[in-house]
Amino acid sequence: MEKISIKKLCDNPEFLEESAIWFSKKWGIPVEEYKESIQECIDKKIGVPQWYVVVNEKQEMIGGAGVIENDFHNRKDLTPNLCALFVEEPYRKQGIAKSILDFIRKEMGAMGVAKLYLVTDHTEFYEKCGWEFLTMVEDVEGILERMYVVDTL
Numbered sequence: 001m002e003k004i005s006i007k008k009l010c011d012n013p014e015f016l017e018e019s020a021i022w023f024s025k026k027w028g029i030p031v032e033e034y035k036e037s038i039q040e041c042i043d044k045k046i047g048v049p050q051w052y053v054v055v056n057e058k059q060e061m062i063g064g065a066g067v068i069e070n071d072f073h074n075r076k077d078l079t080p081n082l083c084a085l086f087v088e089e090p091y092r093k094q095g096i097a098k099s100i101l102d103f104i105r106k107e108m109g110a111m112g113v114a115k116l117y118l119v120t121d122h123t124e125f126y127e128k129c130g131w132e133f134l135t136m137v138e139d140v141e142g143i144l145e146r147m148y149v150v151d152t153l
Helices: 013-027 031-044 096-110 124-128
Strands: 005-008 050-055 061-068 081-087 115-120 132-138 144-151
Touching: 005 096, 013 031, 013 050, 013 061, 013 081, 031 050, 031 061, 050 096, 061 096, 081 096, 096 115, 096 124
Parallel strands: 081 115
Antiparallel strands: 005 050, 050 061, 061 081, 115 144, 132 144
16 A cells, blocks of 8 residues: 655645645635635644645645634534545545544644534544534534534543
């Protein structure tokens, strides 16, 4: 199996531009919004936001995720939120997404963040990774989404 590694963008600012473009293409959110959030992560190193990418042996981005205050929902009290988890199609079903989740969970726990939240329409995957359904929340368009929670400490 190909060797992959998870990079913390706060420690790898050389990935700023490329990762902002990559996340934007995956999620349809403007590149500038990602650049701003990733730059804030680089500048402050600890706390929220945090961004992570997974690279293969050729240093190509094959996955990633972030931690932000709020992932476009009405429950501002349920924070911080894991967001933008994505793994490229050829690399799926190899445990990469679970590795990202576990890595971020440990990282955020080490920063003193006791819980992480996420909104998703994927149910079984997150439950297999230790996340628990918490409640339904409304997104910015008023659509109900499932909110999950996981302990980090």
